[in-house]
Amino acid sequence: QAQLVESGGGVVQPGGSLRLSCAASGFTFSNYGTHWVRQAPGKGLEWVAFIRYDGSNKYYTDSVKGRFTISRDNSRNTVYLLMNSLGPEDTADYYCAKDGVEKATIADYQYYMDVWGKGTTVTVSS
Amino acid sequence: QSALTQPASVSGSPGQSITFSCTGSNSDVGGYDYVSWYQQHAGKAPKLMIYGVTNRPSGISNRFSASKSGNTASLTISGLQAEDEAAYYCTSYLRTGTLVFGGGTKLTVL
Numbered sequence: 001q002a003q004l005v006e007s008g009g010g011v012v013q014p015g016g017s018l019r020l021s022c023a024a025s026g027f028t029f030s031n032y033g034t035h036w037v038r039q040a041p042g043k044g045l046e047w048v049a050f051i052r053y054d055g056s057n058k059y060y061t062d063s064v065k066g067r068f069t070i071s072r073d074n075s076r077n078t079v080y081l082l083m084n085s086l087g088p089e090d091t092a093d094y095y096c097a098k099d100g101v102e103k104a105t106i107a108d109y110q111y112y113m114d115v116w117g118k119g120t121t122v123t124v125s126s
Numbered sequence: 127q128s129a130l131t132q133p134a135s136v137s138g139s140p141g142q143s144i145t146f147s148c149t150g151s152n153s154d155v156g157g158y159d160y161v162s163w164y165q166q167h168a169g170k171a172p173k174l175m176i177y178g179v180t181n182r183p184s185g186i187s188n189r190f191s192a193s194k195s196g197n198t199a200s201l202t203i204s205g206l207q208a209e210d211e212a213a214y215y216c217t218s219y220l221r222t223g224t225l226v227f228g229g230g231t232k233l234t235v236l
Contacts, residue, residue, distance in 0.1 A: 037172070037227075044129070044230040045164070045172060045215050050223055059223030095171055111217065111225045112162035112177035119171055 002027040002115045004096050009120030012086055020081040020120060022096030027115075030054070030074040033099035035113050036081050038092035038122075048094070051079060053103055063089075086124045093119040130155065130216055130228035137234040142206045148199040148216030148228045156197035160219035163192060163201045166230075167212045175214075176201060203233075211235040 008020040022034060036048040049070040050059045058070050069082040079096060097113035104110070131149040138144040146163075148155065155161055163176040174183050176192040179199065192201045199218070203210055216228040 044213075045166070045227045047217070047225050047227055050225075057223060061224065097172075100174070100177060106222060109160075109219075109223065110178060111160040111219045112174060113164075113172075114174045114177070114183060116171040116173070 002098060004098060004115060004117035006094060006096050006117045006120035009094065009122045011123045011125060013126050014087055014124055016086050016124070017082070017084045018086065018122060020083070020094055020096075020122070022079040022081075022117060024077045024079070024098070027098070028102075029077040031102045033101075033104055034070075034072065034079040035097045035099060036070060036079075037095045037097055037113070037116075038090075039095070039119075040089075040092045043092075046092075049081065050099070052105075053099075057106065083122070086122075088124050091122060091124045093121050095119045130218060130226060132214075132216060132228035132231045134229070135232045135234065137236055138206045139236045140206055140208060143202060143204040144206055144233065145203075146201040146214050146216075146231050146233075148201070148218075150197050150199075150218055150226075152197060154218040154220055154226060155194065155199050155216075158219045159194070160225070161192070161194055161199040162217050163190075163199075164215045164217070165210075165212045166215065172215065206235055208235050 051070045067085045072079045098115040100112045100114040164172040166172040215230045220226040
């Protein structure tokens with residue numbers, strides 16, 4: 001059974017950095033891309049970033065470009081989200097999610113997420 | 127990047143059918159068949175309900191159906207049940223490799 005478990009959340013001061021991890025099990029991790037999605041307190045879902053199954057392509061929402069970096073280590077079945085220059089607007093629950101298509105190249109992207117983790121909470125506050 | 131437009135809330139009684147709307151533009155919802163829907167119960171992670179506009183993943187009840195017309199996608203729940211009370215979010219392709227969520231609709235089962 002496919003499972004994703006996020007970790008690394010916590011309280012960080014404005015301008016600080018944090019690295020989130022997403023550990024996968026129960027499926028062939030190296031065959032699937034991974035998304036990060038966040039949800040500010042009391043707000044809706046916001047797509048944050050996506051990394052292709054082999055790490056060769058990475059995509060970001062505009063508000064995090066240049067500050068966040070998504071990466072993956074297929075030998076550890078883990079995806080990371082390095083977050084720099086954090087501001088209060090980054091306070092949210094962060095979810096990782098498995099892409100729905102196996103070995104999707106740009107031409108194959110279907111833009112949906114079929115397995116989600118339970119999330120990790122990031123609070124940016126002084 | 128603007129979110130897709132969803133009504134903030136809807137309500138219905140058990141047994142009824144209810145439809146959620148998700149409005150975008152020619153550049154996202156209207157231009158591509160990459161609309162998906164997610165259910166999120168309070169305090170829980172989202173769950174995929176529909177992908178590719180109309181497709182239900184394995185294990186999702188056939189009470190859930192979806193469609194698209196022009197720039198608006200729709201999710202319909204038939205035979206409403208108390209357990210359907212949740213927030214529902216649509217997403218769509220935005221540009222290569224990126225997607226955008228709707229603001230979400232909170233469903234209350236009366």
